[in-house]
Amino acid sequence: MTNVTTAAADHGSPGPARRARGEQTRQLILETALRLFRERGYGETTMRAIAKEAGVAVGNAYYYFDSKEHLIQGFYDRNQTEHRTASTEVLATSTEFAARLRGVMHAGIDVNEPYHSFAGTFFKSAAEPSSPLSPFSRESSPARDASIAIFRDVIEGSSAKLDPELRKELPELLWLGWMGVILFWVYDKSPGQRRTRKLIDGTVPLIDRLVGLSRLRVLRPALRQVLGLIETVRRDD
Amino acid sequence: MTNVTTAAADHGSPGPARRARGEQTRQLILETALRLFRERGYGETTMRAIAKEAGVAVGNAYYYFDSKEHLIQGFYDRNQTEHRTASTEVLATSTEFAARLRGVMHAGIDVNEPYHSFAGTFFKSAAEPSSPLSPFSRESSPARDASIAIFRDVIEGSSAKLDPELRKELPELLWLGWMGVILFWVYDKSPGQRRTRKLIDGTVPLIDRLVGLSRLRVLRPALRQVLGLIETVRRDD
DNA sequence: CACATCTCTTGAACGCGTTCAAGTAGAGGC
DNA sequence: GCCTCTACTTGAACGCGTTCAAGAGATGTG
Numbered sequence: 001m002t003n004v005t006t007a008a009a010d011h012g013s014p015g016p017a018r019r020a021r022g023e024q025t026r027q028l029i030l031e032t033a034l035r036l037f038r039e040r041g042y043g044e045t046t047m048r049a050i051a052k053e054a055g056v057a058v059g060n061a062y063y064y065f066d067s068k069e070h071l072i073q074g075f076y077d078r079n080q081t082e083h084r085t086a087s088t089e090v091l092a093t094s095t096e097f098a099a100r101l102r103g104v105m106h107a108g109i110d111v112n113e114p115y116h117s118f119a120g121t122f123f124k125s126a127a128e129p130s131s132p133l134s135p136f137s138r139e140s141s142p143a144r145d146a147s148i149a150i151f152r153d154v155i156e157g158s159s160a161k162l163d164p165e166l167r168k169e170l171p172e173l174l175w176l177g178w179m180g181v182i183l184f185w186v187y188d189k190s191p192g193q194r195r196t197r198k199l200i201d202g203t204v205p206l207i208d209r210l211v212g213l214s215r216l217r218v219l220r221p222a223l224r225q226v227l228g229l230i231e232t233v234r235r236d237d
Numbered sequence: 238m239t240n241v242t243t244a245a246a247d248h249g250s251p252g253p254a255r256r257a258r259g260e261q262t263r264q265l266i267l268e269t270a271l272r273l274f275r276e277r278g279y280g281e282t283t284m285r286a287i288a289k290e291a292g293v294a295v296g297n298a299y300y301y302f303d304s305k306e307h308l309i310q311g312f313y314d315r316n317q318t319e320h321r322t323a324s325t326e327v328l329a330t331s332t333e334f335a336a337r338l339r340g341v342m343h344a345g346i347d348v349n350e351p352y353h354s355f356a357g358t359f360f361k362s363a364a365e366p367s368s369p370l371s372p373f374s375r376e377s378s379p380a381r382d383a384s385i386a387i388f389r390d391v392i393e394g395s396s397a398k399l400d401p402e403l404r405k406e407l408p409e410l411l412w413l414g415w416m417g418v419i420l421f422w423v424y425d426k427s428p429g430q431r432r433t434r435k436l437i438d439g440t441v442p443l444i445d446r447l448v449g450l451s452r453l454r455v456l457r458p459a460l461r462q463v464l465g466l467i468e469t470v471r472r473d474d
Numbered sequence: 475c476a477c478a479t480c481t482c483t484t485g486a487a488c489g490c491g492t493t494c495a496a497g498t499a500g501a502g503g504c
Numbered sequence: 505g506c507c508t509c510t511a512c513t514t515g516a517a518c519g520c521g522t523t524c525a526a527g528a529g530a531t532g533t534g
Binding site: 056 | 512514
């Protein structure tokens with residue numbers, strides 16, 4: 001409470017001082033919530049406990065966050081940032097597509113590992129299509145775009161040559177595949193989630209092979225068919 | 238395919254008269270619940286409302302069903318049976334693999350269509366790995382096995398020739414793909430879930446093509462690699 | 475018949491996420 | 505100084521899923 005940063009982002013009608021106070025409370029509640037989630041798990045952390053621990057009233061938490069689930073969004077954002085950070089090394093080192101993709105995926109699992117025990121609990125929240133926590137929701141689009149950007153880096157920083165049409169679509173496709181890996185990971189009960197690691201190690205070479213084949217003229221029609229399907233399915237008309 | 242009553246709570250072996258009474262109440266509660274789910278949606282239906290409408294105490298519902306979510310299992314079982322029924326015609330008519338697969342998938346969507354509006358709501362429940370409603374859970378294995386059996390029928394009743402190794406794995410793989418389609422369907426907000434239909438129509442020929450190619454000697458190593466990966470990932474060691 | 479045993483039923487009570495009418499406080503205008 | 509406006513804060517209250525001690529009712533046993 002002592003740390004008052006008056007570095008004002010001076011936009012909006014309310015005075016900067018007031019604004020700062022609100023933002024501070026918001027951060028306090030979020031930090032407290034994430035800490036308790038980590039310590040006790042999501043389901044075992046009550047809104048009352050968060051409020052009490054943060055020294056505010058329950059209603060105050062609802063002034064800043066629409067629901068308990070909305071607090072998870074903060075968790076997502078932080079994990080996304082950590083994934084980016086954990087990926088920088090392999091993205092700076094290697095130029096092989098397979099190595100880059102593999103490295104990024106393992107980095108993602110590394111980052112999420114500490115939260116595996118209760119990832120399922122709030123994966124539940126994310127699964128509901130109408131939930132703002134859904135990876136496909138409008139609210140998640142900043143985190144989603146940032147995640148897709150990592151996979152774009154994987155491709156663009158690599159020496160892999162591939163069909164230009166595919167190149168356009170591939171970042172999003174890899175992200176979709178990554179969501180699949182995460183889904184598998186959530187369900188993976190093997191010690192240390194070994195099976196997820198094996199899935200990555202087994203799948204990446206296959207993707208690498210397929211991506212390499214995308215330039216072969218013989219496979220052009222097949223590729224077009226697949227890309228056409230994706231385009232058809234994506235459209236909402 | 239005899240529909241064995243899936244007793245949620247195994248209460249010893251009482252006399253047949255007593256058993257009948259209990260079973261009757263159980264059915265009454267389940268029927269009432271499913272009706273209210275259909276009429277109001279899952280989230281809007283309270284346990285109190287179910288109990289009141291069924292003319293029992295709220296605690297009574299909990300004597301037969303461990304939780305509100307457990308009531309959905311009954312919904313699953315019924316839908317599973319309906320899917321089988323809706324599939325019989327195409328499975329009796331056509332011998333082409335692609336037509337059979339396509340027919341079965343469309344039949345599955347047909348059956349689920351009336352529930353799309355709130356499918357997402359309890360899909361949420363199914364998504365939690367520890368939930369008995371998860372399609373991968375032990376509790377769901379009867380429904381799962383029955384569903385896989387449909388896809389086994391798709392293959393075995395077809396004229397398609399395919400690699401014997403693949404033949405063994407394919408029913409489960411098709412079921413997994415079907416789960417993916419259902420996942421897509423749950424998120425599909427297009428009118429009448431048209432995009433899901435397009436996804437099926439676009440994907441089936443691709444699968445058909447791949448399955449056909451599985452017998453080519455040139456592709457043997459690749460197939461082996463994929464099957465090996467599946468085996469590796471499946472094992473929990 | 476009385477008694478014990480077991481299945482089945484009850485509804486008050488608990489803790490949860492969430493809401494909301496009622497307040498508080500601090501900046502700007504007079 | 506005082507007033508107003510509004511961002512912010514409060515906590516009792518609501519309805520929910522769920523639990524559980526208590527009891528009702530049928531069945532088996534002497």
